[in-house]
Amino acid sequence: MCGIFGIVTGKDEALGPLLVEAGKRLSYRGYDSVGCATLTSDGQVDLRKDVGRIEDVARRLAFHEMRGTRGIVQLRWATFGAPSQANAQPHLDSDGDLVGAHNGNVVNNVELREAFIGQGMVVRSTNDGETCVHAVERYVDQGFSMLDAIRHAYHDLAGDYAFVIGRVGENRLYAFKKGSGLVAGVTDGISVVSSDLPSLLPLTRRIVRVEDGEIVILEPGRIELRRVEDGRRIEREVEAITETMEEAQKGGFAHFMLKEIHEQPRRAGEMLHLYDASPHVAPLVERMKAARNLYLVGCGTSYHACLLGATYIARLAGRPAIPVLAPQFVPQYVPAVGRDDVGVFVSQSGETKDVLLALEAARGRGLEPLALINVIGSTLMRESRAYLPLACGYEISVPATKTFLNQALAFLYLALRMGGHSTAMLHTLPGLIEETIGAAEVAVAGLAESLARHDDLYCLGYGLTYPIALEGALKMKEVTYAHCEGMLSTEFKHGPLSAVTDGYPVIFVAGPEDVARIVSGVNEVTCRGGWAIAIGEEDPRLRANAHDLVVLPPAGPLFNPLLAVVPLQLLAYRLSVARGLDPDYPRNLSKTLTVD
Numbered sequence: 001m002c003g004i005f006g007i008v009t010g011k012d013e014a015l016g017p018l019l020v021e022a023g024k025r026l027s028y029r030g031y032d033s034v035g036c037a038t039l040t041s042d043g044q045v046d047l048r049k050d051v052g053r054i055e056d057v058a059r060r061l062a063f064h065e066m067r068g069t070r071g072i073v074q075l076r077w078a079t080f081g082a083p084s085q086a087n088a089q090p091h092l093d094s095d096g097d098l099v100g101a102h103n104g105n106v107v108n109n110v111e112l113r114e115a116f117i118g119q120g121m122v123v124r125s126t127n128d129g130e131t132c133v134h135a136v137e138r139y140v141d142q143g144f145s146m147l148d149a150i151r152h153a154y155h156d157l158a159g160d161y162a163f164v165i166g167r168v169g170e171n172r173l174y175a176f177k178k179g180s181g182l183v184a185g186v187t188d189g190i191s192v193v194s195s196d197l198p199s200l201l202p203l204t205r206r207i208v209r210v211e212d213g214e215i216v217i218l219e220p221g222r223i224e225l226r227r228v229e230d231g232r233r234i235e236r237e238v239e240a241i242t243e244t245m246e247e248a249q250k251g252g253f254a255h256f257m258l259k260e261i262h263e264q265p266r267r268a269g270e271m272l273h274l275y276d277a278s279p280h281v282a283p284l285v286e287r288m289k290a291a292r293n294l295y296l297v298g299c300g301t302s303y304h305a306c307l308l309g310a311t312y313i314a315r316l317a318g319r320p321a322i323p324v325l326a327p328q329f330v331p332q333y334v335p336a337v338g339r340d341d342v343g344v345f346v347s348q349s350g351e352t353k354d355v356l357l358a359l360e361a362a363r364g365r366g367l368e369p370l371a372l373i374n375v376i377g378s379t380l381m382r383e384s385r386a387y388l389p390l391a392c393g394y395e396i397s398v399p400a401t402k403t404f405l406n407q408a409l410a411f412l413y414l415a416l417r418m419g420g421h422s423t424a425m426l427h428t429l430p431g432l433i434e435e436t437i438g439a440a441e442v443a444v445a446g447l448a449e450s451l452a453r454h455d456d457l458y459c460l461g462y463g464l465t466y467p468i469a470l471e472g473a474l475k476m477k478e479v480t481y482a483h484c485e486g487m488l489s490t491e492f493k494h495g496p497l498s499a500v501t502d503g504y505p506v507i508f509v510a511g512p513e514d515v516a517r518i519v520s521g522v523n524e525v526t527c528r529g530g531w532a533i534a535i536g537e538e539d540p541r542l543r544a545n546a547h548d549l550v551v552l553p554p555a556g557p558l559f560n561p562l563l564a565v566v567p568l569q570l571l572a573y574r575l576s577v578a579r580g581l582d583p584d585y586p587r588n589l590s591k592t593l594t595v596d
């Protein structure tokens with residue numbers, strides 16, 4: 001997830017070391033390339049950037065030598081457009097008078113870039129940050145002031161992003177945002193702006209949060225807000241911050257896991273925008289459609305997304321897809337795979353050895369490897385023939401949450417496209433996820449208190465909710481250390497039912513199409529004294545038969561699994577905290593499993 005930081009001071013000074021420190025504070029967001037630009041009072045622009053870790057690039061390109069009255073540092077996390085020196089940010093306009101950098105995604109990048117090239121502008125990369133710079137250049141060239149040029153450019157740039165830009169011959173920086181975060185800060189003689197609060201904190205604790213539709217103008221020791229709409233000044237009190245850096249990184253949440261659960265609506269929306277605008281989706285869909293056998297391969301949570309993906313593909317595209325755990329793929333399917341087969345390898349880290357070994361073995365027999373990845377530049381990205389990003393930004397907590405939701409949503413998107421259906425309805429999902437989080441927070445708080453003393457439980461689902469039951473059980477095991485088994489609800493009576501005694505907890509995830517079947521399972525448990533907790537849409541049958549019902553917004557069978565996972569994530573989180581554990585770093589586990 002990219003990050004930007006900008007600073008304005010009153011006099012030319014060594015800004016390089018300060019920019020490197022600010023960049024390091026942004027690095028927890030994840031990145032693959034880094035760049036710094038400084039502007040001096042006599043009109044010089046110094047721009048240095050490359051692929052790599054900030055410490056290495058800064059040493060190699062001698063960032064410490066960079067001087068000026070204004071400086072920008074950017075850390076890029078590539079989504080589309082390879083990590084490369086040209087695509088690294090900041091970027092210049094055609095004649096080098098403007099320099100700017102962004103984070104986020106400009107979804108009409110391709111169209112704007114072509115238009116700018118057509119107008120004779122010098123376009124040096126395929127990166128959408130450069131498009132932001134040219135979007136301002138277009139109006140500056142027509143004689144508009146910087147403020148008015150930015151106001152016009154704001155309307156031209158679609159997507160979720162934050163952007164900072166400076167011009168030779170001024171002593172200001174300008175910044176604005178749509179969707180993404182942007183915070184400005186001020187102190188004696190300097191002003192600063194960044195995509196997030198932690199990178200500002202060592203410099204100032206006096207900050208102003210910038211909203212969509214606002215432009216912040218930074219001058220030495222002064223910040224001013226203007227409305228995009230009409231350029232009028234906005235008065236806003238400067239806020240005094242008392243949070244520590246670690247608290248600020250967690251954005252006010254007690255743990256990264258909780259923060260990442262709450263990020264899900266925004267991350268889902270960003271990925272959907274990206275896919276709608278991406279030229280890479282259609283060829284991938286065609287390859288999946290044309291496959292003789294289509295395998296969906298992953299481990300842990302990523303495998304659960306494959307399982308749900310296969311059900312979506314069968315239902316919406318009318319063809320089978322085979323979900324399989326990566327290590328089992330090798331003995332069970334690889335001996336039979338061939339050139340006409342396609343595998344979609346799914347991994348948050350892109351470094352899971354089990355997944356990479358499966359890919360290697362299958363590719364050796366001619367299978368075409370495609371991938372869903374979150375970490376750009378990862379081994380899986382490089383080893384696959386084509387990939388789609390999950391656009392979740394850095395996932396810090398060991399339990400995967402937002403990446404699961406976007407993996408499953410990516411499969412739903414692909415399944416709809418494979419079946420020739422519209423994906424427009426998917427844009428209602430971020431709002432539904434938001435609604436689910438709000439309602440589930442309340443419902444789960446009560447349940448967690450009673451469930452915390454149980455060391456043994458089951459989580460059952462059927463059809464589209466079967467993978468959700470497995471995922472919920474994995475989350476529960478991972479962060480509470482309790483034994484929680486996920487399984488098909490109908491299998492419960494074939495053995496595990498013998499575990500049920502008085503008060504024994506069983507969670508049922510009920511899709512709206514399967515309520516009758518789930519209610520049978522509920523009764524098998526309750527008539528033996530067990531405690532049945534249902535998660536589903538409001539339904540009198542669930543209300544009458546289960547002891548507790550966590551209500552999901554009515555959204556239909558396809559969206560239901562993507563909502564049902566949310567209360568399970570929150571329940572696991574609350575139970576972990578209730579047991580005095582740290583959900584972000586469960587014992588014995590690692591975020592990236594590079595061993596077999």
Ligand code: M6R
Pocket residue numbers: 299300301302346347348349350351352355398399400401474475478591592593
């Ligand atoms: O990085 P990957 O998606 O390949 O990781 C696979 C599993 O190790 C991972 O999903 C694991 O199960 C999660 N920590 C579960 O929350």
